Amino acid sequence: MAAVPEGVLPLPYGERDLAELLGDGWKEMLVRGYRWVLFGRLMDSRFLGLQRQGRVGFYGPATGHEALNVGCALLLREEDWVFPGLREQLLALVRGLDLQAYVHHLFGNGLDPSLGRQMPCHPTGRPVAYVSMASTVGTQIVQAAGSAYAQKFRNDPGATVAFFGDGATSTSDFHAGMNLAGVYQLPVLFVCANNQWAISVPVRRQTAVPVLAEKSKAYGIPGERIDGTDFVRVYATLRRAFEDIRTGHGPRMVEALVYRMNPHSSSDDPTRYVPSGWMKEAQAHDPLARLEELMDRLGLLSSEQKEAMRKEIEDQLRRAIAAAEVAQPPTPDTLFRDTLSEAVWPLTEERDTFDRDQGGHFP
Amino acid sequence: MTEATLIQGVNQALRIAMAKDPDVIVLGEDVGVNGGVFRATDGLYKEFGEKRVIDTPLSENGIVGMAIGMALQGLKPVAEIQFMDFIYPAFDQIVSEAAKFRYRSGGEFPSHLVIRTPYGGGIKGGLYHSQSTEQLFTSTPGLKVVIPSTPADAKGLLLTAIFDEDPVIFLEPKRIYRTATGELPEGDARVPFGKARIAKEGSDVSVFAYGAMVPQCVQAANVVEKMGIHAEVIDLRTLVPIDVDAIVGSVEKTGRAVVVHEAPKFSGFGAEISAMIAERCLYSLKAPVLRVTGYDTPFPYTLENLYLPSVDRIARGIERTASAT
Numbered sequence: 218m219a220a221v222p223e224g225v226l227p228l229p230y231g232e233r234d235l236a237e238l239l240g241d242g243w244k245e246m247l248v249r250g251y252r253w254v255l256f257g258r259l260m261d262s263r264f265l266g267l268q269r270q271g272r273v274g275f276y277g278p279a280t281g282h283e284a285l286n287v288g289c290a291l292l293l294r295e296e297d298w299v300f301p302g303l304r305e306q307l308l309a310l311v312r313g314l315d316l317q318a319y320v321h322h323l324f325g326n327g328l329d330p331s332l333g334r335q336m337p338c339h340p341t342g343r344p345v346a347y348v349s350m351a352s353t354v355g356t357q358i359v360q361a362a363g364s365a366y367a368q369k370f371r372n373d374p375g376a377t378v379a380f381f382g383d384g385a386t387s388t389s390d391f392h393a394g395m396n397l398a399g400v401y402q403l404p405v406l407f408v409c410a411n412n413q414w415a416i417s418v419p420v421r422r423q424t425a426v427p428v429l430a431e432k433s434k435a436y437g438i439p440g441e442r443i444d445g446t447d448f449v450r451v452y453a454t455l456r457r458a459f460e461d462i463r464t465g466h467g468p469r470m471v472e473a474l475v476y477r478m479n480p481h482s483s484s485d486d487p488t489r490y491v492p493s494g495w496m497k498e499a500q501a502h503d504p505l506a507r508l509e510e511l512m513d514r515l516g517l518l519s520s521e522q523k524e525a526m527r528k529e530i531e532d533q534l535r536r537a538i539a540a541a542e543v544a545q546p547p548t549p550d551t552l553f554r555d556t557l558s559e560a561v562w563p564l565t566e567e568r569d570t571f572d573r574d575q576g577g578h579f580p
Numbered sequence: 581m582t583e584a585t586l587i588q589g590v591n592q593a594l595r596i597a598m599a600k601d602p603d604v605i606v607l608g609e610d611v612g613v614n615g616g617v618f619r620a621t622d623g624l625y626k627e628f629g630e631k632r633v634i635d636t637p638l639s640e641n642g643i644v645g646m647a648i649g650m651a652l653q654g655l656k657p658v659a660e661i662q663f664m665d666f667i668y669p670a671f672d673q674i675v676s677e678a679a680k681f682r683y684r685s686g687g688e689f690p691s692h693l694v695i696r697t698p699y700g701g702g703i704k705g706g707l708y709h710s711q712s713t714e715q716l717f718t719s720t721p722g723l724k725v726v727i728p729s730t731p732a733d734a735k736g737l738l739l740t741a742i743f744d745e746d747p748v749i750f751l752e753p754k755r756i757y758r759t760a761t762g763e764l765p766e767g768d769a770r771v772p773f774g775k776a777r778i779a780k781e782g783s784d785v786s787v788f789a790y791g792a793m794v795p796q797c798v799q800a801a802n803v804v805e806k807m808g809i810h811a812e813v814i815d816l817r818t819l820v821p822i823d824v825d826a827i828v829g830s831v832e833k834t835g836r837a838v839v840v841h842e843a844p845k846f847s848g849f850g851a852e853i854s855a856m857i858a859e860r861c862l863y864s865l866k867a868p869v870l871r872v873t874g875y876d877t878p879f880p881y882t883l884e885n886l887y888l889p890s891v892d893r894i895a896r897g898i899e900r901t902a903s904a905t
Contacts, residue, residue, distance in 0.1 A: 298653070331686040341685035348652060349685035353676045359642055360677070363649020363657075370605070370631055370655070377649075389669065393642030400637060555683045556721045558690065558745035561774065561821035564721070 224497065225506040230449055232515065238453035248517055250287050250448055251508055255523075256530050257283040257307040258505050261479065263534050264323060264337075268483040272542065273323050277338040279304035281446065281478035282410055284504035287311055288451035289378065289408065292459055296375030298346045298364050300357035304410060305347075305380045306338055312345040320537035326544040332554075333547045338482075355381060355388030358407065362394045365403035365468070376404040376462045384415025386432060387423045395470070399436035402467035406458055407433070409470065410445065412477035417490040430472035438468045445473025446504040449511070476502045549575070584764040587757040589734030590620045590696070594658065596768055597742040598628050604742060605650060607634040608643055608660030608696075617662055618698060618757055644670035644695060648678050651693040656742055664699035664751065665708040671716075678747040679722030694741045694748045699727075700792050700842050701874075701888050702755035706881035712791075712843040712874070717749045718819045718852070724773060725819040727751045729794035731762045733817060736771030744773070753792035760795060773818045776826035782812035785836040785902045788827060788853050790816040793840045793889060800894035809902045811838075819849055827853060828860050835866040836901045840889050845873040867904035872897040 235243050261278040268276040279286065282304045290311035293299070299308065310316060318330050322340045325333035331341045331349065341349035348364075350357065361379030368375050385391055386409060398405050409429050413420045426432060433440030439461075443454045451473060458469040476499035480487050500506070512518050518526075553560055553568040560568060584592070597604045606621055606628075612635035615622035625633040636643050640661055647657035661667045667674070674695065681691040701710035717725050724746050728734040734752065741748040753760075779794050780801050789797045794815045801811035812830055816823065831837050837857055839850035850871040857869055872889045880887050 300649075329686070330688060331684055334686065335684050339684070341688045343685070343688035349681060349689045351676050351680070351684070353672055356645060356673055356677050359645025359673065360649035360652065362642075363646035363651075364653050365649070366646060367650045367653035367655050390641055390645060390672075393637075393639045393645060396637055396639065397642050397646055555687045557682070557724065562824050 222506050224501045225503060225510060226501050228447055228449055228507050228511045230511065235449065238449055240456070244517060246291060246452070247512065250291060250452070251512055251518065252526055253287040253290070253307065253311050254283040254448065254505050254508055255526060256310070257286065259527065259530050260307070260534060263538070265479065265483060267538070273337055274325065275337045275483050276323070277303060277482040278479040279307055281412060281476045281499060281502075281504065283307060284448040284451050284508065285408070285410055285445040285473045285475060288448055289455050291452065292455050293378070294375065296373060298348065298368075298375060298377045300348045300361040300364065300377065300379045301350050302357065302380040302382050302385060302410060306340055309340060309342045309345055309347040312342075312347060314340065314342045314345050314347060316533065317537045317540060320541045321544060324541040324544065325546070326541060327547040327551070328541070328544045329547070332551045355385040355390035357381070358385065358394030359390050359397065361405050361407075362397040362403055365398065365405035366401060369401070369404055374463070376406060376459065378406045378408060380408045380410060382415065383409065383411040383413060383420045383423055383429060384418070385409075386429050395433065395436040395438060398468040399438050404462045404465075405468045406455070406462055407438070407468065407470040409472040410475055411472050412475045414477050414481065416481045416485060417487075428472065430470055433470035438470050440470035440472065442472040442474060444502075445475040446502040446507060448504060448508045475504070478503065581763045581765060583761060584731045585758045586728065586731045586734045586753070586760040587618060587620055589728070589731035589764055590738055590752060591622055592764065593735045593738035593742070594621060594624060595627065597658075597739060598624065598632065600768065601656060603654065604656045604658065605632050605634065606658050606660070607636050607647060609636055609638055609662050611635060611660050616660060618754060620696070620752070621660065640666055640668075640670040641673055644673040644678070647693045647695070648673060648681070648691050651691045652681070652689055656692065658694045658696060658742060661695060661697040663705075663709050664697045664713060665711050667697055674717070674723070674747070674749070675720050679720050683722060690745060691747060692745050694738070694750050696738070696750045696752060698754035698757070699751045700753050700755055701879055701884050702792060704881065704884065707879050710879040710884065712841065714751055714819060715843060715847060715849045718849055722747065723820060724748045725751065726773065726817070727753065727791040727819065728817065729753060729756070729779075729791055729815050730760055731764050732769070733771055733777070735764055736769050737773070737817065739768055740770045740773055743770070751791060755792040756795060771817070774821035774823055775817065776823035777815040777817055779813040779815045780811070782810035782834070784810045784834055785812070785838060785898055786830040786834045787811050787813045787838045787840060787894070787898060788816060789813065789840040790819065791842070793842060796889060796891055797840055797894055799891045800898055803891060803895040804898050804902070807899065809899060811898050811902070824856065824860070827856060831857050831861045832864045835864050836904070837865070837869045838872060838894070838897050838901050839869065840872045840894055842874045842888055844876040845871050846876050848873055867901050870897050870901045
């Protein structure tokens with residue numbers, strides 16, 4: 218058995234707790250969950266590296282958020298819709314978003330489902346009801362209410378999940394979306410991934426409320442804060458929240474307290490604002506290390522199995538990257554598609570004169 | 581065919597669309613029990629119920645954001661923003677989201693919705709119940725912008741908008757909600773986008789307008805007719821898509837053009853029409869293009885009739901353009 222890394226807070230559960238909190242099949246679920254948490258960690262590490270080498274243009278890691286993303290993803294049903302915030306790409310992959318398609322997206326090539334139109338880490342995932350995201354903060358919270366309205370209106374069994382960060386709770390769209398969900402008692406789960414930083418601004422500068430989940434009271438929505446780095450707590454809490462939502466008890470809000478263990482994005486330098494001691498606290502709450510300690514303690518995975526898992530993930534990533542790196546960029550004609558259902562003037566004319574306008578260099 | 585007002589055309593389009601398709605949902609402030617502050621949604625609540633005619637909280641970003649979420653799920657939401665002057669809290673949802681969903685998702689997530697909103701002056705509404713800011717939306721790729729000026733067009737263009745596949749900003753000239761009257765065709769009588777309407781035929785000068793300025797321009801054309809000037813008034817109907825052929829065709833015929841709108845001149849939609857004429861039929865012109873517009877100020881209360889292009893001011897513009905050599 219591997220030793221617990223120094224300083225990591227162990228997850229305080231025994232087998233009996235786990236059976237109660239996680240339900241039947243909990244051992245298999247934990248193994249699956251661990252595999253995806255590890256996947257997220259390895260993916261972030263690989264792509265931050267590729268960004269630093271100039272091979273991808275941008276990357277937004279979710280290191281520290283993995284337990285939240287995976288725990289939620291494992292509870293979703295096919296008919297559920299997800300409106301992501303900023304760091305839920307792993308959730309889309311757990312739901313079944315094709316890894317190769319996602320990696321094509323990270324390279325912005327012609328095989329990217331969004332045709333290289335968005336910055337990396339802004340995937341679209343129609344096959345897994347993972348809604349294309351904007352870089353604007355908070356807009357998706359209102360849209361999630363609309364999606365849930367449609368589900369309720371049609372007696373659709375699905376629910377909607379909206380993710381957002383701590384910074385988004387300061388936006389007018391947070392207020393609007395929560396308010397609408399409360400008024401119409403919509404089947405929507407609001408998940409605030411509070412990683413305590415909105416780029417460089419700490420959460421205490423976003424609001425005077427010490428616990429963000431308390432904001433839900435203003436909208437008549439039950440809310441609670443949990444330790445979002447505790448995979449077991451995440452899964453158990455969201456399982457209960459989904460049960461409430463699916464049985465017509467209206468919206469729920471869960472604030473998951475996590476630690477952003479990497480820069481905001483590849484363009485950010487946290488040494489300018491993160492206080493000393495932050496990373497030590499973050500590492501104590503490393504969701505991967507904490508889950509691994511639990512797996513080791515329960516003997517759910519041997520070192521060999523973990524090693525094989527790691528190797529399999531790394532191979533999978535390597536293959537996807539190799540294929541994406543040789544794929545061609547989007548063809549110029551894609552510039553003229555999808556602005557409207559059919560191009561209208563002057564876009565039609567711009568398309569028709571493209572070859573002439575772009576044709577070669579002046580002598 | 582029945583005689584009706586422009587707002588009755590709007591109301592009929594909504595009723596027909598809702599009866600035809602259970603996915604059509606109307607939402608906005610006061611649209612339910614009250615039937616809308618202008619009564620555009622009158623009777624719909626009673627006929628279709630509170631789940632399809634939704635009184636929303638006072639939250640424009642909420643109304644449009646919710647409509648987008650519904651649209652992604654395949655519903656056909658028709659959101660009302662009570663006055664165009666109140667649309668700005670929803671600007672982010674319109675410009676960053678509705679206008680970009682199809683493009684940014686490679687076509688995976690089209691977001692088709694209609695945003696209806698009364699616009700324009702002439703009702704003593706002051707700064708915040710009078711503005712015309714259509715150019716904010718025409719300059720955003722990914723939106724269609726529609727402005728009817730007759731009851732039949734209000735009905736037919738709104739029906740087309742509701743069953744279109746793109747986000748549509750549907751601007752209703754509130755000043756002529758009840759003064760514009762005319763025949764209303766029965767049933768689902770749609771009017772296609774991108775086809776301008778000749779409101780009055782003429783051969784001496786082309787006058788381009790939309791919304792509440794169309795009847796003003798027709799009156800102005802009647803005034804100059806007594807002076808022997810035959811102005812052709814073209815109702816653009818839809819700014820996106822724009823009927824380029826109608827504009828160019830008319831200017832090639834007359835060689836003179838006046839563009840009229842309520843919005844301020846600078847960077848207004850008239851600049852687009854003027855540039856289009858300069859790019860495509862400069863050599864047909866016998867006189868410079870003239871714009872008759874609202875002044876480049878915020879919208880005044882007491883002096884609104886001086887601010888807005890009046891029949892006299894338009895007639896003078898037409899006369900000046902027609903007589904320029």
